[in-house]
Amino acid sequence: MTIDEMKEKLRQTISPERFRHSEEVMNEAVKLAGLYNADVEKARIAGLLHDCAKSTGKDELYEELEKYHVVLDDIQKKTPVLLHSILGSFYAKEHYGVEDREILDAIYWHTTGKAGMTMLEKIIFIADYIESGRNFEGVEEARKLAYTDIEKCIVLCCNSTIRYILQKGRLLHPYIIEARNDALMRIEAGS
Numbered sequence: 197m198t199i200d201e202m203k204e205k206l207r208q209t210i211s212p213e214r215f216r217h218s219e220e221v222m223n224e225a226v227k228l229a230g231l232y233n234a235d236v237e238k239a240r241i242a243g244l245l246h247d248c249a250k251s252t253g254k255d256e257l258y259e260e261l262e263k264y265h266v267v268l269d270d271i272q273k274k275t276p277v278l279l280h281s282i283l284g285s286f287y288a289k290e291h292y293g294v295e296d297r298e299i300l301d302a303i304y305w306h307t308t309g310k311a312g313m314t315m316l317e318k319i320i321f322i323a324d325y326i327e328s329g330r331n332f333e334g335v336e337e338a339r340k341l342a343y344t345d346i347e348k349c350i351v352l353c354c355n356s357t358i359r360y361i362l363q364k365g366r367l368l369h370p371y372i373i374e375a376r377n378d379a380l381m382r383i384e385a386g387s
């Protein structure tokens with residue numbers, strides 16, 4: 197499937213606002229991949245498709261994930277917002293013909309991040325935060341850091357989400373804490 201065919205298919209399955217967001221994330225991901233020597237075409241596809249399962253309803257999410265034999269941990273089971281990225285990686289393969297493991301993994305991890313992300317995973321994770329439609333405290337700083345210090349950008353984005361989750365009193369998945377710690381340790385190690 198060509199990128200234009202993917203766009204058309206995606207446009208039909210998600211809201212106009214989500215489609216706009218997807219295109220913006222794609223554009224950011226392409227720019228970041230150029231800067232950080234990641235594969236630009238993989239970044240383009242992963243950015244475009246990262247939210248391809250976002251319009252799946254809550255009940256359907258669980259049914260679909262069961263269909264793919266996904267085993268969820270206790271926090272994932274109780275936090276549906278974490279699941280569209282997991283299902284998205286399966287949809288990208290089944291509905292958009294994406295076979296590339298790096299692209300599928302970047303989609304899979306885009307919501308929580310994790311320790312030891314690949315550059316493509318980092319790029320999709322932060323592109324999702326910094327696209328022009330986003331608005332959160334520190335977003336301008338995040339946009340700057342994305343292009344100057346990607347690890348600091350990851351810390352800032354994780355902090356913002358963790359703060360929000362704490363404020364709302366919701367369950368906090370350890371993956372995002374691990375993503376933050378990993379980035380912080382990389383900054384301290386000077387890498």
Ligand SMILES: [Fe+2]
Nearest residue numbers: 246247306307
């Ligand atoms: Fe998402």
Ligand SMILES: [Fe+2]
Nearest residue numbers: 217246247324
């Ligand atoms: Fe997104």
